[in-house]
Amino acid sequence: MSWYEVNFLLGTVLSLFAGLFVLYCGQSKPTVRRTWFLLCLSISVWHAGRFLIAIAETRYVAEQTVYLNYLSAIFVPPLYLHFCVALLGDESRKVLLGGYLLAIVDLLLLASGTLTEGVRLDSSLGFYEIPTKA
DSSP: OOHHHHHHHHHHHHHHHHHHHHHHHOOSOHHHHHHHHHHHHHHHHHHHHHHHHHHOSSHHHHHHHHHHHHHHHHTHHHHHHHHHHHHHTOOOHHHHHHHHHHHHHHHHHHHHTOSEEEEEEETTTEEEEEEOOO
């Protein structure tokens, strides 16, 4: 196992642990704890997707894993925004709605196949996704 793969495996476990720790042991408001957990969960799934792509043995498995990877990565920015807004105590619904609407547009682009063209094999990194111009 290369350092590249170990990095994503550690990221998966540590991000999930950080989210669970704050969710169950945090002293802040429940909204802040939940949004932090969801952000960490999304990052953890993204790390797991990157790990699975790196260790994939076939192009088909890597291409299917790209969807998991993008699905979780799409929600990192709006969840981070939601966490920051909750932390500041300013639950601005318009800003949050705009962030989540952009994520839904990205999901539609992902489902239509305009975000990724597939994967390529890199000799040192394993498979890696090929993004489109979108």
